[in-house]
Amino acid sequence: MSEDPRVSRAIALTWREAELLDRREYESWNALYTEEALYVIPIDPDTTDHANTLNMVYDDARMRRLRVSRLTEGYAIAAVDAARTVRTVSRFVPESVSDTGVVLRSAQILVAYKRSRHDLWAADVTHHIRLSPEGPDADRITRKVIQLINSDAPVPAAGFLL
Amino acid sequence: MTWPGELVSGDRVAGSLYTDPAIFAGELTRIFERTWVWVAHESELPGPGTFRSTHVGTQPVIVTRDRAGDLHTLVNRCRHRGASLCERQNGRANGFTCPYHAWSYGLDGTLRGVPYPTGYEGVLEKADLPLVTLRTESHGGMIFATFDPGAVPLREFLGDAAGWIDRFMLQGGGFPIKVLGRHRFTYRGNWKIQLENTTDGYHFPIVHRSWMASVDAETANMMSFMTDQDAVTHDLGNGHSVMRMVPDRSDLAVDDGTEPLPARFAPLVEDLSRTFPDDEVRRLVRSVHGTGFNLNLFPNVAMSGSFFRVLRPVAVDETVVEHIAIGPDGPPELDALNRERLRIHEHFQGPFGFGTPDDAEGWDRVQRGAQAVPDLPIMVNRGLSRESRDGEGWPTSHVTDETGMRASYRMWKQLMSDE
Numbered sequence: 194m195s196e197d198p199r200v201s202r203a204i205a206l207t208w209r210e211a212e213l214l215d216r217r218e219y220e221s222w223n224a225l226y227t228e229e230a231l232y233v234i235p236i237d238p239d240t241t242d243h244a245n246t247l248n249m250v251y252d253d254a255r256m257r258r259l260r261v262s263r264l265t266e267g268y269a270i271a272a273v274d275a276a277r278t279v280r281t282v283s284r285f286v287p288e289s290v291s292d293t294g295v296v297l298r299s300a301q302i303l304v305a306y307k308r309s310r311h312d313l314w315a316a317d318v319t320h321h322i323r324l325s326p327e328g329p330d331a332d333r334i335t336r337k338v339i340q341l342i343n344s345d346a347p348v349p350a351a352g353f354l355l
Numbered sequence: 356m357t358w359p360g361e362l363v364s365g366d367r368v369a370g371s372l373y374t375d376p377a378i379f380a381g382e383l384t385r386i387f388e389r390t391w392v393w394v395a396h397e398s399e400l401p402g403p404g405t406f407r408s409t410h411v412g413t414q415p416v417i418v419t420r421d422r423a424g425d426l427h428t429l430v431n432r433c434r435h436r437g438a439s440l441c442e443r444q445n446g447r448a449n450g451f452t453c454p455y456h457a458w459s460y461g462l463d464g465t466l467r468g469v470p471y472p473t474g475y476e477g478v479l480e481k482a483d484l485p486l487v488t489l490r491t492e493s494h495g496g497m498i499f500a501t502f503d504p505g506a507v508p509l510r511e512f513l514g515d516a517a518g519w520i521d522r523f524m525l526q527g528g529g530f531p532i533k534v535l536g537r538h539r540f541t542y543r544g545n546w547k548i549q550l551e552n553t554t555d556g557y558h559f560p561i562v563h564r565s566w567m568a569s570v571d572a573e574t575a576n577m578m579s580f581m582t583d584q585d586a587v588t589h590d591l592g593n594g595h596s597v598m599r600m601v602p603d604r605s606d607l608a609v610d611d612g613t614e615p616l617p618a619r620f621a622p623l624v625e626d627l628s629r630t631f632p633d634d635e636v637r638r639l640v641r642s643v644h645g646t647g648f649n650l651n652l653f654p655n656v657a658m659s660g661s662f663f664r665v666l667r668p669v670a671v672d673e674t675v676v677e678h679i680a681i682g683p684d685g686p687p688e689l690d691a692l693n694r695e696r697l698r699i700h701e702h703f704q705g706p707f708g709f710g711t712p713d714d715a716e717g718w719d720r721v722q723r724g725a726q727a728v729p730d731l732p733i734m735v736n737r738g739l740s741r742e743s744r745d746g747e748g749w750p751t752s753h754v755t756d757e758t759g760m761r762a763s764y765r766m767w768k769q770l771m772s773d774e
Binding site: 234236245248249251259260268272274308310348349351352354 | 444535536537538539540541542543562564565566568569675676680690693694697698700701702705706707709711712713714715716717719723
């Protein structure tokens with residue numbers, strides 16, 4: 194952990210998020226995001242203009258809510274039979290730090306298991322985190338970009354989230 | 356081995372068509388290395404010296420546009436010791452130089468240079484060793500290539516499908532079509548499971564219930580074709596078929612002006628109206644969801660509503676699919692429209708879409724299930740008793756019927772049985 198308590202809080206939030214995703218607690222996961230937040234899984238590693246580019250996921254609050262419904266309501270056969278996942282988030286680099294927010298880069302290694310296969314999903318992740326004056330429990334994610342190292346190659350169709 | 360032709364009859368196919376590696380090997384040579392295979396859209400080769408690398412069957416190729424603007428499809432394999440020449444997905448180049456011994460080739464595949472040539476005196480004529488080149492022809496911006504120098508012209512192979520390609524391209528709303536981006540994903544199943552799926556109206560409300568629940572009422576209503584008797588599938592010949600889910604959107608040039616534009620596009624209409632006249636705005640916005648049909652072209656590409664769906668066989672039980680987003684190619688004021696198209700594409704398509712993962716799960720399950728009792732057939736008989744020829748002479752049945760699959764398998768049988 195960082196000696197800077199602001200960075201430590203940001204790291205703690207990414208770990209809380211990672212566990213919620215592995216446990217498929219999507220409602221609680223979505224509550225970590227602000228209403229303005231974007232959750233993006235890009236395809237093109239060289240662009241920052243995700244709005245004008247095709248992505249795997251480009252979710253605002255409305256799309257995240259729909260996605261949580263999809264993943265939890267039981268109609269989506271890919272979600273009902275989703276791979277089980279275990280992920281670690283590490284190699285943290287604080288890109289910017291202030292009393293109100295942290296931009297945190299990290300590495301995420303996720304292993305997804307389904308029907309005798311282990312798939313590896315490796316990504317550079319950037320979290321924009323808003324620190325709350327009310328304390329760590331009220332810290333929220335305002336932006337997350339998951340840049341898979343193989344984003345421009347074929348990947349398995351997924352029933353979970355990165 | 357049973358002769359492949361016997362594995363397919365009018366209303367069923369053998370389960371081994373999905374699982375037998377020997378059949379898969381035969382398909383590569385008899386189908387993918389013989390018939391016309393889609394390789395690129397013209398917008399992906401926007402000027403002289405542009406290229407895109409892809410595959411024909413399992414063979415890596417590079418599609419190029421030379422200085423004169425002509426298209427070529429080159430096998431991505433150095434004539435010296437076999438190294439691949441290009442590992443970039445697309446770009447611009449004057450030619451291709453092998454990384455191993457620096458043999459260099461032009462955009463048309465001619466061997467231009469060999470380093471330290473004295474060792475080749477009397478043993479090598481450069482003119483004898485161009486890259487292996489496929490015949491390359493296009494229709495309506497769709498570029499196809501074939502390994503067979505004796506194949507019928509592309510236009511003849513497309514036959515009645517050509518008119519549907521032209522109709523599909525009308526969704527540019529008066530502008531040409533360009534590729535906006537592509538999703539790529541794999542599934543653990545045979546390529547023909549995907550070939551069938553694009554002409555499978557029957558699965559839609561079942562597999563895509565989750566997507567249907569997530570879209571606005573207008574979109575959901577548009578895709579409610581299960582009991583619409585006007586929604587039909589035509590067998591167009593040569594394995595091609597068209598599934599018309601929303602028949603009154605078959606020809607976007609036909610507009611009596613009565614259909615209101617969806618309310619949720621009001622901000623887009625306002626945005627476009629600053630630049631374009633009202634009739635052009637209407638044409639563009641009416642086309643945001645694409646056409647009302649899926650055109651399935653044997654063996655590897657579908658023009659599916661508003662995007663291209665391309666399959667690539669990797670192994671008997673592994674396939675790569677691309678979902679290619681498209682939109683009108685025009686001034687930057689169209690960006691707002693293309694952003695809308697990108698978001699609609701992301702909503703359904705790709706490895707994290709609200710539709711694709713459910714399709715892929717279904718296809719994986721077919722591959723797993725088809726291992727059992729290999730002698731049991733796969734049934735493609737839905738709608739046989741209500742299939743008849745329409746005014747164009749096309750075998751036609753309801754959109755949920757398996758007419759398009761029967762069309763593909765008849766072509767499969769022909770190609771796999773011919774000497």
